[in-house]
Amino acid sequence: MKQKTRTNSYLKELYCSKCNKIYRADQVQQLCECGAPLLVRYDLDSAQHEWKQESLKGRTKSLWRYKEVLPVENDENIVSLGEGGTPVLPLKDAGKKIGISNLYLKDEGVIPTGTFKARGAAVGISKAKELGVNTIAMPTNGNAGAAWALYSARAGIHAVIVMPEDAPKITRNECAAAGADLYLVDGLISDCGKIVGQAIKENGWYDASTLKEPYRIEGKKTMGYEIAEQFDFELPDVILYPTGGGVGIIGIYKAFLEMQKLGWIQGKLPRLIAVQAEGCAPIVKAFEAGKRESEFFEHSETVAFGINVPKALGDFLVLKALYETDGTAVAVSDQEILSAVQTLAKEEGTFVCPEGASLYAAAKKLRESGFFSQDERAVLLNTGAGIKYPDSVHRDIPVLKKDAVLG
Amino acid sequence: MKQKTRTNSYLKELYCSKCNKIYRADQVQQLCECGAPLLVRYDLDSAQHEWKQESLKGRTKSLWRYKEVLPVENDENIVSLGEGGTPVLPLKDAGKKIGISNLYLKDEGVIPTGTFKARGAAVGISKAKELGVNTIAMPTNGNAGAAWALYSARAGIHAVIVMPEDAPKITRNECAAAGADLYLVDGLISDCGKIVGQAIKENGWYDASTLKEPYRIEGKKTMGYEIAEQFDFELPDVILYPTGGGVGIIGIYKAFLEMQKLGWIQGKLPRLIAVQAEGCAPIVKAFEAGKRESEFFEHSETVAFGINVPKALGDFLVLKALYETDGTAVAVSDQEILSAVQTLAKEEGTFVCPEGASLYAAAKKLRESGFFSQDERAVLLNTGAGIKYPDSVHRDIPVLKKDAVLG
Numbered sequence: 001m002k003q004k005t006r007t008n009s010y011l012k013e014l015y016c017s018k019c020n021k022i023y024r025a026d027q028v029q030q031l032c033e034c035g036a037p038l039l040v041r042y043d044l045d046s047a048q049h050e051w052k053q054e055s056l057k058g059r060t061k062s063l064w065r066y067k068e069v070l071p072v073e074n075d076e077n078i079v080s081l082g083e084g085g086t087p088v089l090p091l092k093d094a095g096k097k098i099g100i101s102n103l104y105l106k107d108e109g110v111i112p113t114g115t116f117k118a119r120g121a122a123v124g125i126s127k128a129k130e131l132g133v134n135t136i137a138m139p140t141n142g143n144a145g146a147a148w149a150l151y152s153a154r155a156g157i158h159a160v161i162v163m164p165e166d167a168p169k170i171t172r173n174e175c176a177a178a179g180a181d182l183y184l185v186d187g188l189i190s191d192c193g194k195i196v197g198q199a200i201k202e203n204g205w206y207d208a209s210t211l212k213e214p215y216r217i218e219g220k221k222t223m224g225y226e227i228a229e230q231f232d233f234e235l236p237d238v239i240l241y242p243t244g245g246g247v248g249i250i251g252i253y254k255a256f257l258e259m260q261k262l263g264w265i266q267g268k269l270p271r272l273i274a275v276q277a278e279g280c281a282p283i284v285k286a287f288e289a290g291k292r293e294s295e296f297f298e299h300s301e302t303v304a305f306g307i308n309v310p311k312a313l314g315d316f317l318v319l320k321a322l323y324e325t326d327g328t329a330v331a332v333s334d335q336e337i338l339s340a341v342q343t344l345a346k347e348e349g350t351f352v353c354p355e356g357a358s359l360y361a362a363a364k365k366l367r368e369s370g371f372f373s374q375d376e377r378a379v380l381l382n383t384g385a386g387i388k389y390p391d392s393v394h395r396d397i398p399v400l401k402k403d404a405v406l407g
Numbered sequence: 408m409k410q411k412t413r414t415n416s417y418l419k420e421l422y423c424s425k426c427n428k429i430y431r432a433d434q435v436q437q438l439c440e441c442g443a444p445l446l447v448r449y450d451l452d453s454a455q456h457e458w459k460q461e462s463l464k465g466r467t468k469s470l471w472r473y474k475e476v477l478p479v480e481n482d483e484n485i486v487s488l489g490e491g492g493t494p495v496l497p498l499k500d501a502g503k504k505i506g507i508s509n510l511y512l513k514d515e516g517v518i519p520t521g522t523f524k525a526r527g528a529a530v531g532i533s534k535a536k537e538l539g540v541n542t543i544a545m546p547t548n549g550n551a552g553a554a555w556a557l558y559s560a561r562a563g564i565h566a567v568i569v570m571p572e573d574a575p576k577i578t579r580n581e582c583a584a585a586g587a588d589l590y591l592v593d594g595l596i597s598d599c600g601k602i603v604g605q606a607i608k609e610n611g612w613y614d615a616s617t618l619k620e621p622y623r624i625e626g627k628k629t630m631g632y633e634i635a636e637q638f639d640f641e642l643p644d645v646i647l648y649p650t651g652g653g654v655g656i657i658g659i660y661k662a663f664l665e666m667q668k669l670g671w672i673q674g675k676l677p678r679l680i681a682v683q684a685e686g687c688a689p690i691v692k693a694f695e696a697g698k699r700e701s702e703f704f705e706h707s708e709t710v711a712f713g714i715n716v717p718k719a720l721g722d723f724l725v726l727k728a729l730y731e732t733d734g735t736a737v738a739v740s741d742q743e744i745l746s747a748v749q750t751l752a753k754e755e756g757t758f759v760c761p762e763g764a765s766l767y768a769a770a771k772k773l774r775e776s777g778f779f780s781q782d783e784r785a786v787l788l789n790t791g792a793g794i795k796y797p798d799s800v801h802r803d804i805p806v807l808k809k810d811a812v813l814g
Contacts, residue, residue: 057464057465079756080496081756082493086489087487087519109519110488112514112517112757150757154755154756156500165806170797174752174758176802177752177753177793179752183807183811183813185808194810195807195811195813196813199812346586347560349558349585350519350561351557351584351585385521385792387792388794392580393580393581395580397579397591398591399572401593402601404602406603
């Protein structure tokens, strides 16, 4: 048998995020019996003695630099398109405009497939490969489906993707190019979820829906590790995150807790801010009512398609992260979002997706309300490239004849 | 006066690529008096003693890790969106399909603005800022305009962009979002060039057209430095490059010559291959005729819009790079290009632009013709993300009702 190369992962087991029941990590697992998501536990007691920050120097810039706290055990199972290591950019002019001296953008547009979904897909598909999965299935608002379809293609795994009919066309084409079985639904992501759930039951496929497999969050959490490393392990004061399914915010919080255990970071954690669109703000509604879970948000609609999630399976984990870090939740209007897309492009040259732009609008509100002060360091986590949303900008452009004279 | 931080650039002077006349690099310069492009010369005699490969360890992953051989002299002038450090991916399955064991993709889709144009824009705009430029102008097939408009916005420089009316819509939106003065022309990039040329003369703007300013090529050449570093300074045997204006191939060749002088690489250089579309193949035509320059290619048309350049100003430099490395030039059809987009996505999970896909089709031809052997290492330089070309994939997707049953 071919010699396998170990990744040196400290992977230990899975545990339920609600009832704490423990599951083995070397078999396919989905939700806990109690219906809640499973999370990955590492042997951080050993890791804190054996794994030091210094070992990161000279490693690949991709998210696989954190292999010790990722769930893949053999290098040969790593399915990579070069994801991770996205830049953190100072937003001096845009920050000044809203009274924030230290505003930053972590730009997840600079990643394969153009969105942060690549992180979850890379780790999720790698682990699925390690577990011998043949077919995955998932509902999606578009970007996750595109990422999982492309990583599946690279892994030689078959993908069944179901998305709302009005999801961004470009994500449809990505799935199609990747050779996935793609279906459109005349409805919302929640409707797609029901169709996928039924089909999974009948066909025995691997359910790659948000938080229904435990590993997507592990990919997403690397954003937290990167932010820490990029700020030399002196964490920023506030992190704003566009929240649909919320896996990123859960993941970033998990990363911070892990790094505390590893002894890599000290002191107060950044306040985590969930930003939603006014047209779909279940987490904001729940937070404002001091609740631990959200309710289904009826008739949801927003230009920030990626965060149009009326009820997230992990809502209670998102809310927990907000409460425990003294964070908050904010809703902004579609008009504020589209205006922020333009401001960021004009002032900073960053063409972000509507979801990312919502953070700038939210930062303005939070600064005005005094939630954070001028000198605190705030990070906007832009989840994707503006080029995936070609219709978020409108302007009439003059058309010239071949022999026209300009200026 | 504020203290300036030097970049330690070995910048020396500019010289004409045709007549060798020398120009100062601390003033705005465009073409040589003789009409040919100016190139940047560094003091590599000093650099080879003072600057060692080892110094790269632990540096930023962006292209600014090569500051010693970039033209910017003060750190404060660097305008960056986090460009460079793009991944090199093995294409095992796609390689096997066409009989190449060691096929790689350098994926310039994973970069701000989604195309390799970000490299030229970052360095070009940074140097323009250093030289005190207020307004740049350029004709473009879309992607370069988008990149220069966004970097200009970040630099606080005004941009005038002129592109063909049928250039990709997404690039139009990027320019508009960045606040550039944008004009569409009912014609080709050559028509846009004439309009821009006239306007520049009348308004005294900085001409940022391909090779009319000397610094874009310096940004592009970093692809060559990265390839060398990513292959541990054991260069691959063949590099395929989609050739429109050809700045990338000229830049990569320049990088290799510089690294030879620096003592960083030894032995035979990779054979450089210019790949064009059958609908616009002036370089291929010239190469096949053994000529040193190309002729205007009439009625050019191709789905690979970025390489629809009927006559490149730097054609003689491209041809020189091909001749001097024992390379060649190949044309492929639009049908081959679109089929390659799908093959790469299905086999490898890489959704590349049509320009990048053309390289896979060309590699197949070159392998069949025996131009390279099965075991040689071949790199495809994908110049941009497939998501910038949403129409390069077509498939009918079934639409389901909310209560549909799958499978």
